[in-house]
Amino acid sequence: MKLNRRNIHRDLGYFYVGLIISFAFSGILMNHREHWHPEKYTVETKRINVNLPEKSEITEEYAEKLGKELGIDDKIRRHNVKKGTFKISFEKHDVEIDMETGEGEIIAFNKTPIISQTMKLHKSTSNWWIYYSDIFGISLITIAFTGVIMITHGKNTFRRRGWKLAVAGIIIPLLVLFLIG
Incomplete structure (x- = not known):
């Protein structure tokens, strides 16, 4: 060759x-x-009802323990209480529970093939x-x-036509960077 x-x-x-x-x-x-989260999709949503402690007693240890009680054996990522909702994020599950009623759901995820x-x-x-x-x-x-x-000959060479397209192809991302930054 x-x-x-x-x-x-x-x-x-x-x-x-x-x-x-x-x-x-x-x-x-x-x-x-x-x-949308392209790496995972919902496989199952399960309704739950939980007796939650006071907000001040909700710790990482409590979130892990609750996850195990709910049958979730994933690694915990984070937990928080915002706007009256207790949220726990696991690798393959999300849990959301209303702090007042204790009603919530477990959302199970699988990887999208x-x-x-x-x-x-x-x-x-x-x-x-x-x-x-x-x-x-x-x-x-x-x-x-x-x-x-x-292409070295003709009307569609880099020297005659291609450089204009190449400059446009460089300018557009630069403009986006300057406008965003």
Whole structure:
């Protein structure tokens, strides 16, 4: 195989097509994670009635103990009392109980198949994955660069037309950064 810009561009594109699609898909989902939790979905909601102590007696230990009494064996993430509602968040369950009535519910969650796995790509801190992702990033730069210089003749070259699109592609994210920041 001849090593030139077209072959490098093509072969890196073929090699990374699955990862590009996975990153793009999970990136879109992560952009909207405030509107829905893409990693979990409700499997079961169970109504409960609990005799709660005074607000001052609700501690982390109490929240863990209550979780066990309710049959939840997940690791506790956090608990709080806000606006008259006692909330406990576990890895796979959420519990919400009205402080006055003791009525509430347990919401059980499971991972959304495929979506939760692709979202792990963005969150992974494993050393080998970080290095692989760095190589992927360098490859994306190479794919972009070889794509820019691939067409050398005609009206659609980088010099005649492509640079305008590239500048627009750079300006838009910069504007967003300045407007948000």
